[in-house]
Amino acid sequence: MSDVKGIDQQRVADWMVANTPPVEPPLTFDLIAGGRSNLTYRVTDSAGRAMVLRRPPVSHVLATAHDMGREHTIISALYGSAVPVPKAVGFCADTEVNGAPFYVMDFVDGHILQSAEQVESLWDEATQRSAADNLVDGLVALHGTDPDSVGLGELGKKEDYVGRQLRRWYGQFQSSQEQAREGGVFREADIVHEVHDELVARKPAQLEAVIAHGDYRLDNCIFATDGTLAAVLDWELCTLGDPLADLATMMVYYSERGDGGYSLSAASTAPGFPTRAELAARYAEKSGRDTTLVPYYAAFAHWRLACIMEGVYVRYASGAMGDEHDGATGLADEVVRRCGLARDSLALLDT
Numbered sequence: 001m002s003d004v005k006g007i008d009q010q011r012v013a014d015w016m017v018a019n020t021p022p023v024e025p026p027l028t029f030d031l032i033a034g035g036r037s038n039l040t041y042r043v044t045d046s047a048g049r050a051m052v053l054r055r056p057p058v059s060h061v062l063a064t065a066h067d068m069g070r071e072h073t074i075i076s077a078l079y080g081s082a083v084p085v086p087k088a089v090g091f092c093a094d095t096e097v098n099g100a101p102f103y104v105m106d107f108v109d110g111h112i113l114q115s116a117e118q119v120e121s122l123w124d125e126a127t128q129r130s131a132a133d134n135l136v137d138g139l140v141a142l143h144g145t146d147p148d149s150v151g152l153g154e155l156g157k158k159e160d161y162v163g164r165q166l167r168r169w170y171g172q173f174q175s176s177q178e179q180a181r182e183g184g185v186f187r188e189a190d191i192v193h194e195v196h197d198e199l200v201a202r203k204p205a206q207l208e209a210v211i212a213h214g215d216y217r218l219d220n221c222i223f224a225t226d227g228t229l230a231a232v233l234d235w236e237l238c239t240l241g242d243p244l245a246d247l248a249t250m251m252v253y254y255s256e257r258g259d260g261g262y263s264l265s266a267a268s269t270a271p272g273f274p275t276r277a278e279l280a281a282r283y284a285e286k287s288g289r290d291t292t293l294v295p296y297y298a299a300f301a302h303w304r305l306a307c308i309m310e311g312v313y314v315r316y317a318s319g320a321m322g323d324e325h326d327g328a329t330g331l332a333d334e335v336v337r338r339c340g341l342a343r344d345s346l347a348l349l350d351t
Contacts, residue, residue: 004029006039020090050107072103074235077150082141108231110222113267128272131227138229140286143210143243158209161241173307185317191339212241217253248297251276299345306338
């Protein structure tokens with residue numbers, strides 16, 4: 001067996017044969033590119049069955065982050081609901097097997113959209129628009145799913161979602177900075193503290209609590225060939241929370257043509273994709289929710305992303321993600337830029 005970082009292939013294969021039948025050894029493990037948080041692998045057995053395994057990063061794991069059991073519980077609960085998710089097939093809490101907990105789910109065939117060129121090669125403009133509509137409708141379906149009816153009523157507290165998130169991510173940011181100090185890669189980022197204080201001061205009252213994905217975006221979804229939503233992935237940040245925070249996260253990650261890198265996904269710059277304003281309008285129409293305060297939640301989403309990027313920066317700069325050090329400086333700069341975008345969004349509330 002060739003080495004695959006993060007996988008003890010023999011132990012994991014033995015566990016999967018015993019716990020996720022039918023599995024026909026030998027198994028092959030391939031790291032799926034693109035992940036900067038949890039590590040995700042495609043697992044294929046000798047009969048051609050494909051599955052996906054997810055585990056935490058190999059080091060620099062922050063407290064409360066990367067809870068594999070939680071992700072497994074969420075997709076198990078949502079499977080068969082109006083929200084499309086992969087079928088969970090096994091969870092391993094025994095760290096003796098692979099050094100950290102992991103879970104396994106069925107592989108869902110389809111497309112994860114990464115670039116405008118990819119999108120244009122797949123679909124005409126009408127299908128592109130339909131895919132964007134389905135992205136929004138998937139979020140509406142999630143927020144319309146009663147947590148208690150699918151066994152997720154105790155997933156989190158139902159009050160003060162943004163307040164709790166501000167405390168959580170500020171704590172994560174501070175933990176990341178401590179790790180940076182210990183690893184000799186620390187640098188000041190005062191703007192993160194300043195924007196945090198602005199968000200706390202302007203926090204709106206929460207009106208309802210829904211199942212909030214926490215990282216709902218175009219490239220965390222799989223689309224079928226006809227543009228329908230085949231599966232929503234990456235439930236690491238899911239909890240009970242404010243629906244507008246989920247909507248704003250989707251919009252923050254969603255690029256428009258010519259908007260100068262506001263967001264992170266280039267796929268939505270294909271000509272058939274609508275604007276962020278059109279996404280929000282469809283969400284408002286389909287969900288019946290008032291989206292007036294979305295600029296506040298967008299500011300929060302930018303700031304939270306800055307906190308997440310701080311952790312990724314530390315992992316890259318310290319070598320925890322392998323030999324890829326080149327992106328560390330860019331990530332450090334992006335932490336500051338995201339906080340600038342958060343301030344710009346807060347300013348919209350005053351116009």
